[in-house]
Amino acid sequence: MATLLRDPDIGRYDILAIQEPWKNPFDTTTHHPAKDQFHLCYPDKDQTLPARVCFFINKRLDHSRWHFEEANRDLGSLNLRLGTEEEQWIMVHNVYNPTQTATERGSTLPLLGKALEQSSQHEQIIIGDFNLHHELWGGDRVQRADPNAAELITIIEDHCLTSNLVPGTITYEECDGRTTIDLCLTTAGLVGRLIQCEIETNMDHDSDHLPIVTSLDLNILKMMAKPRRNWKALDEKTFTRVLQRELPPQQRPRTKTALDRHVEEVMVALTVAVEEAVPTTIPSSRSKSGWNEECAKVLAQSKRLRRQHSLYHTEETWEAYRTARNHK
Structure with missing residues (x-):
């Protein structure tokens, strides 16, 4: 996450939706090395447990036209007003649904369903880590669906949601497995506005979850860059x-x-x-203090070895990639 936010290309994105951000042991916040470019929206109602979702909002977006709401540490929503003559809002929900084996399971899905119902008059985007396996989004690779996946399917059907990633797209990749547990869902009115929804390998910074880039044709007012x-x-x-x-x-x-x-x-x-x-x-969104040629070379080497491991998936490729990642 730290190297992602320091990537010179990170400024190209309007909204970053992060799941399982770095846990600050001393305060209810997370790592934020891009304060010059992004506003951090971090749930802090729960003072005892760290949030598992957060947003980074690019400062070029007019801050008077969006606001952040937190349901709990696993669900945060961004209300974004479009730059149209009519009063139109887009709701962006950032979700973390705990794994089936988590000590404090507490499914986030009921809360997500409630949030979708409350904003049913607006178009909505749901993105996050659902930790659920089903052939609807996992494709033929899924041998056995998780029982709790039925609840998510009910939400998808009740709110006419579309899963935008190609079924079977690998979103989670670690030494011992590859699977699809991260999703991007949208309501019916946004399907025709979808430009792109896919894995962006160029923004991979050695997380076990691969970065998903979603682009929509929306009219959003932006702040003019001051010279x-x-x-x-x-x-x-x-x-x-x-x-x-x-x-x-x-x-x-x-x-x-x-x-x-x-x-x-x-x-x-x-x-x-x-x-x-x-x-x-005019400040460039690609300019980052401290970034030099050595940083670029180390990052490129790590990404190259990550691609090799994804292709061959052997112990040797994993060890080479792990060493490069730790060096970075």
Whole structure:
């Protein structure tokens, strides 16, 4: 998760829905190295147990047109107002459904069904880790369906949901198995707006869950990027020349009014010098402090070995990939 949020390409995405985020042992939050690009929406009602879902919302989205609601630590919802003349909302539900063998099982599905019912007048997207196996989404690879999968199928039927991943798409991959437990579901009104829903291997950062990228044709208002000064490109000769030209003569003000006026003249001179000597730039979503060529090479090596393991699935390929992942 940490390297995902530091990836130079992460700024291309509007919304990141994370399941099982890193657990901060000291506070009800998670790791957030991309504060310059994303708002963190983290459920914090439960002060005793860490949240198992969270959102990262790109700051280019108009923050007055979305808000976050938490049902509990395993279900959070994002209410997103579209940039259309009519008042239209999209509800994005981020779900973590505990495994069948978890000590504190507590299925999230009843709560999800309630949330869908409450927002039935809006189009809805459901994404998350359901920890359930069924041939409806797992394809022919599923030998035996989980009994609790029937509850999810009932929710899908009751709310006319569509599963957007191709059945059998591998979403979870570890040394001892490959399966489909992560889903992206949408209501009927969004089916025609779907552009893409698939595994994005280029954004894989060695999680056992593979990243799913979903694109929809939606009109969402975004904030305009504000230009800022590129101080690294300062033209020192121009700055010195303009400053010498614009600075007022040295003097020793004898009154407060004279001092204030002199300070103002100095500030004006500095402003003119900066405007002429320091160019402006639009911040790039790909720029990340601390990212260098060595980071890129280590990441590429890890991804290459991950692909080899996915292809051959042997102990040797797993060990090579595990070593590269730990080195990264």
